[in-house]
């Protein structure tokens with residue numbers, strides 16, 4: 001059975017961008033693949049975090065993964081910090097990666113721009129992400145479009161390692177959703193919708209109530225024209241709404257554009273479609289919050305399963321490089 005892995009940072013509440021671009025597809029892998037999903041809490045430390053808030057968000061994101069339909073009996077769900085092999089392999093990989101490679105990552109450039117203090121972890125982050133994937137010998141990694149470059153680097157590091165030290169890692173493929181690979185912020189449609197942005201009106205959270213979804217979409221930035229057209233370069237706001245509606249209803253954004261002549265109806269239909277799409281997630285999340293023991297149990301079993309395979313790969317990589325494990 002092919003193996004897949006993907007992770008999500010606990011830097012905020014999960015939103016519809018990540019859901020449509022990535023998480024929504026995750027439960028579909030758990031029957032025909034050996035699937036691993038984890039909360040990348042060590043990645044979140046690359047920017048300063050309040051420890052109490054981070055711990056709370058980590059649990060919250062784990063609950064959201066179960067709420068979107070990941071079943072811990074059919075997939076392995078765990079916290080990255082509970083599997084020590086991630087940071088150990090990251091070190092081995094950092095030693096064959098160059099500073100230039102890390103500096104070329106657009107996410108590093110974006111997240112470090114204009115900051116007084118940029119952590120060393122933010123620069124070396126892609127080596128930890130490569131370790132996350134390579135430890136599990138994953139064949140494919142389902143992610144949003146913004147992770148394409150990190151996955152390319154992961155492949156480069158795996159190939160380099162295999163060439164220098166002998167066949168050790170499977171070289172993984174990125175699996176990027178053909179639709180909704182990049183949902184934009186509702187308040188600034190030139191920026192990716194991101195859970196660590198400061199504008200709460202820019203993102204729809206997975207657990208937002210229908211009222212809140214309606215309010216956020218009705219205030220979404222469009223433009224001063226009146227024509228509904230799918231043209232992401234010229235009309236980013238309207239095109240983003242069409243993309244959201246298309247992804248939520250399984251249609252095509254250009255074709256949908258032809259069915260609307262007013263922004264108002266496009267907005268109300270989009271709000272309705274998203275609200276319906278998220279209904280089961282909202283309900284399941286509410287149930288899980290009443291029974292937190294379920295989350296703890298899933299994470300404990302997941303970490304144990306993950307450790308077995310991760311430690312085995314780590315040992316092989318360490319031995320191949322001539323260090324003790």
Ligand code: ATP
Pocket residue numbers: 007008009010011012017018019020021022023142143144145146147180181182183184192193194195196197
């Ligand atoms: P941060 O804001 O902290 O950088 P994020 O929201 O960009 O986080 P994650 O939630 O960690 O990113 O990403 C989880 C998955 O969702 C990744 O595969 C990512 O590519 C995808 N994703 C995130 N935002 C979007 C978006 N706006 N459109 C499509 N896919 C997205």
Ligand code: LTN
Pocket residue numbers: 005006007008009040043128129132133141143147150
């Ligand atoms: N970098 C990703 C989260 C992430 C990830 C991974 C995704 C960390 N490790 C391994 C896939 C595989 C992000 O910021 N969205």
